[in-house]
Amino acid sequence: MKVILRLLIFSCLFNSLYAQNETNITYGLKFGGLHSKISNLPASIKGRDNTFDNSTMENQGVYGLEGGFFLNLKLYDTRVAIQPEILFRQSGEKVTYQDALGKKFDLGLHYSYLQIGALYKVYPYEGLNLGAGAFYGINLSPNNVTYTSNEANGMYDVATRQFYIDGLEGADDFALCFALGYELHKSIHFDMRYYLGVKDMVKSHASSFQFIENQNKSSVFCFSLGYSFHQW
Known part of the structure; x- marks a missing residue:
């Protein structure tokens, strides 16, 4: 219901701006x-399980892609614009674990x-x-988890992966966005962004691993190239 409400607000804003500034609209792909x-993912995973004593667990981050459609609505007789976007993004986290006994695993x-x-x-x-705004991300793959280890040559990886799937579920994300970009005269755009998550994006469920529920927030750096099909 909240998503539908956001879409309605988004649509009303677009229609209002379009009616006032029809000749100042560009659109494109990026x-x-x-x-x-x-x-805080290592803290969530370690939980209250004593088998993680004398171990190290570190966030590594992951690389991904982002792309989609944008509109650029330049307000009449100003140097200001509103830019609504619909994007597809791949992001997440990778955690590496190692203990004193030599056990290692990667959780993604x-x-x-x-x-x-x-x-x-x-x-x-x-x-x-310069830009600032906000984005709501609908999680399309909340249970996409990978797990590889050196324990018994990976014999138990499938079962352990299922424990993490049952215990950690991806949630929707909401992030503030800060951008720096440059638009060339030939419709080509360069854009650098930082997305700062402001809500918990991983839900912890009861399992034998005894995960701890805390605030797991996203942090994303992105560089993109865009192309506009109309000039202002």
Whole structure:
């Protein structure tokens, strides 16, 4: 219901801006690469399981892709624009574990999101622009977990992976976005962004691993290239 409400607000905003600034609308596609992390994941996984004593567990982050469709609505006679976007994103986290007995494993959370949001952009000089906004990410793959270990040559990897699937579930994400970009005269755009998650994006369920529920928030750096099909 909340998602539907957000879509309705998004639609009303677009219709209002379109009616007032029809000649100042551009649209296009963008595609880029990113590096993402999820905070506090080792603490959630260690939980109250004593088998993790004398061990190290570190966040490594994962690389992913982001791309989709955007509209750029330049407000009349200003250097300001509103840019709604619908994007597909691959992001998540990888955690590496090692203990004093030599056991090692890699745990990966690989989520796909449908991102819906918008940026408020200011153009201080020609195509140079600064932006800030917010994006809501609908998690399309909440149980996409990978697990590999050196324990018994990986004999128990499938069963252990299922424990993590049952105990850790990806949730929707909501993040603030800060952007720096430049738009060339030939419709090509360059864009650097930082997404700062503000909600818990991993739900912990009861399992034999005794996970601890805490705030696991996303952090994403992204660089993308875009192309507009109309000029202002």
